Amino acid sequence: MxxxxxxxxxxxxxxxxxxxxxxxxxxxxxxxxxxxxxxxxxxxxxxxxxxxxxxxxxxxxxxxxxxxxxxxxxxxxxxxxxxxxxxxxxxxxxxxxxxxxxxxxxxxxxxVKLKQTAFLLSSHPHYLPARIGSGLYYRTARRILRCLDRFGEPGDFVINLRQCNGSDAVELALHAAWKAAADSPARRRLATFDGSYHGESVVGSLVMQDHSAEGSGRALLDHVDNATSFPSPTCDEAGYLTPQALATLATLERDGDSYFAVLIEPVQWRNSVHAIPLEFLRKLRDICTRKSICLIFDEVQNAFGYAGTIFFAQHCGVCPDIIATGKALTSGHGALGIVVAKKEFSAIETPFGGKTNSGDMLSFVAVDAVMDRLLGIDPDEAETLPAWLPPGLAADLRTGLLTxxxxxxxxxxxxxxxxxxxxxxxxxxxxxxxxxxxxxxxxxxxxxxxxxxxxxxxxxxxxxxxxxxxxxxxxxxxxxxxxxxxxxxxxxxxxxxxxxxxxxxxxxxxxx
Ligand SMILES: Cc1ncc(COP(=O)(O)O)c(C=O)c1O
The missing domain is CATH 3.90.1150.10 (Aspartate Aminotransferase, domain 1)
Known part of the structure; x- marks a missing residue:
């Protein structure tokens, strides 16, 4: 010790x-x-x-x-x-x-363990296929979506809670963006950024241009024709976007009609933990809005507390069209990935959208408990905290650790x-x-x-x-x-x- x-x-x-x-x-x-x-x-x-x-x-x-x-x-x-x-x-x-x-x-x-224990001791089903509903599923969905209320009207965002990990979530986000562009055959290109990591799926590893730099070997396929990896955006010493970053924005502005999505990791951990400049994110949002390109944030590393908010979008004030996340959702008490998307990106083509093992109810209990810890519990529930709970934990639960x-x-x-x-x-x-x-x-x-x-x-x-x-x-x-x-x-x-x-x-x- x-x-x-x-x-x-x-x-x-x-x-x-x-x-x-x-x-x-x-x-x-x-x-x-x-x-x-x-x-x-x-x-x-x-x-x-x-x-x-x-x-x-x-x-x-x-x-x-x-x-x-x-x-x-x-x-x-x-x-x-x-x-x-x-x-x-x-x-x-x-x-x-x-x-x-x-x-x-x-x-x-x-x-988290206490809530999971209470659930295990109950007679609620511990697993459910997507065909069968439960209140917990809806509670989790509403609670997560509420975090994005400031970016529009309640109801502007929808969620997919049926992914097992971050790689699944990123891949599903790309599916949703691809499907939304189905009526625009010219929109076939995907923009990504050097230094990003997007997981172990085939798509994720294909768009990760510097895979071998980490000594991780080759992806399954050598290359894809319709993905462009731009240099990681940076600022100069005076804090202004570099000419290279501005050139990326200019390219997206010029060729925007051929892109169906831009996938970006707001803090690129594999790129020596590089935070993408806020100014770049703002300008990128503006171009994607005007050019009808789907902006996807890979928040697998950046969400759920590490930047002081549930979603990184809340931290930076720039809202993407789709957020993919995983990892800290359950704080290690179950595997789960989620995708949150603006309504325009709600359509998912079968057979995509529901991984079998995503029906683990203990993972949903964990997300709910993690949100209790990070944001504080509902005041009505705070009234019913058990008397034997240590006062320090009860106080944390009333306020929320992010505060x-x-x-x-x-x-x-x-x-x-x-x-x-x-x-x-x-x-x-x-x-x-x-x-x-x-x-x-x-x-x-x-x-x-x-x-x-x-x-x-x-x-x-x-x-x-x-x-x-x-x-x-x-x-x-x-x-x-x-x-x-x-x-x-x-x-x-x-x-x-x-x-x-x-x-x-x-x-x-x-x-x-
Ligand atoms: C930014 C980012 N995206 C996607 C993934 C893939 O997540 P998972 O390992 O849960 O599939 C990771 C994993 O480290 C990640 O850091």
Whole structure:
């Protein structure tokens, strides 16, 4: 656990994370399970982590699906307790990347688990095909759509809740845009941007132009003729759009009638966490409106809390025609992707539109609970919160973490980034991103951004007990709202150890 007690001013606005099992009613249920095969303390298998790891090649495909050497036993908030599987060295890992950008509330959020537990103990169906309705489905849809009320009249947007993940959602958004352009045969082109990532679907990986730059290999097909990837839009040092960004806008203005959609990721995480300039988004919106091009925001990384709002569109004030999102929707308590679209883009051609496993009701319970946490619960429901709920959690639920915790955590992260830049001026370049989506650019000995060093940093961080990811030439920091001042003090110590080591390695030069 943390090496330092907090020296930072101001307490985190969220109540301290705690395990659901600490609550009396949960304890009663767990007591009933004790010493039976349902006892959660029983080991799941008789093999050690090292023995499991040794069976990887016999069990799993390679690539992303293999468990690696870090083993998790328990976790709470931003902390994971476990070991290094091979050496059995104990490990306490500080999660600064919300478990690969999913768990916006931290790990094992008690409220989401409590709502899911209540649902599991009920006789509601745990799964439903699209052919069969339920109140929960409608509640979730209305609640999400309400977030976009400021962009028009209630009813202007519709939703598809039947996708399993972000890749599905992006692909469905493209289907909807394509279908809406069916009567305009000249509109066959799709505009995307270098440096974006749109998931693992065939379409997503095809339009991702720099796939191989990350060492991820080739997509299934070599190229598509009707997708144009424009340079990632940037500003010059004075804050004005670069001539290149203006040229992209001019091209879309000129050739707009041949485009059915523009797909853009407002903060491109793989592009070293580059935030697309707001001015570009505004101008792009204007062109898409005038030229009747469908503007799609891929908000799979950017939505549900990380920019302080449910949708990134609310954060930037620019409303696309379609939003595709996934990841943090359930804060890691179930797989779900959604598409929100203006009514003009509501038509989806069969057989697209409903993935089988999207009927998992626990995922809908999770979205509802995540929205309780982020926005606060309905005042009528607040009156009926159980008396045994810890007062801190009840207070959080009355206000919503986006109002209380978000500005505190964003400020803590900002302070961490500034401290690190001050300590390592030759290693760390400009900070990128915004809100809780931040990148620390890693510089080589000649002061150039280096993807190799960013990859090395992510690996070394793990050894020093911090989980971050590489994002292009940056180290990606995307903490959850459970981050507290003492955690940031620990992060500073551990990241400093990592960067000290990296500075030494950089001096030695790359292995020959
Ligand atoms: C911007 C973006 N779009 C789409 C996806 C695909 O989402 P998923 O992995 O849930 O399919 C991701 C995943 O990281 C993403 O970051």
């Amino acid at each position: 943390p090496e330092a007690s907090s020296s930072r001013p101001g307490a985190a606005a969220a109540s301290a994370p705690f395990h659901l099992s600490d609550l009396d009613p949960a304890r009663m249920v767990l007591d009933g399970f004790a010493d039976s095969c349902l006892d959660p303390r029983r080991p799941v298998t008789s093999l050690s982590p090292g023995e499991h790891l040794a069976s990887n090649p016999a069990l799993f495909t390679s690539g992303g699906s293999w468990p690696r050497d870090v083993w998790a036993d328990t976790a709470l908030g931003v902390w994971i307790d476990g070991s290094m599987a091979e050496t059995k060295t104990p490990l306490d890992l500080l999660d600064l990347c919300s478990m690969t950008c999913n768990t916006v509330l931290g790990i094992n959020d008690p409220w 209380t915790a978000y500005p505190v955590v964003a400020g803590l992260l900002d302070g961490l980034v500034t401290d690190l830049q001050r300590r390592f001026p030759s290693l760390l370049g400009p900070a990128t991103g915004l809100g809780l989506l931040r990148g620390l650019t890693m510089l080589d000995a000649d002061g150039r951004p280096s993807g190799r060093l960013a990859g090395q940093a992510a690996k070394i961080c793990m050894r020093h007990g911090v989980y971050v990811r590489r994002a292009g030439t940056a180290v990606y920091l995307k903490p959850s709202l459970a981050l507290r001042p003492a955690d940031v003090d620990t992060a500073l110590i551990r990241l400093s150890r990592t960067f000290d080591e990296l500075c030494r390695l950089r001096e030695e030069g790359p292995p020959s």
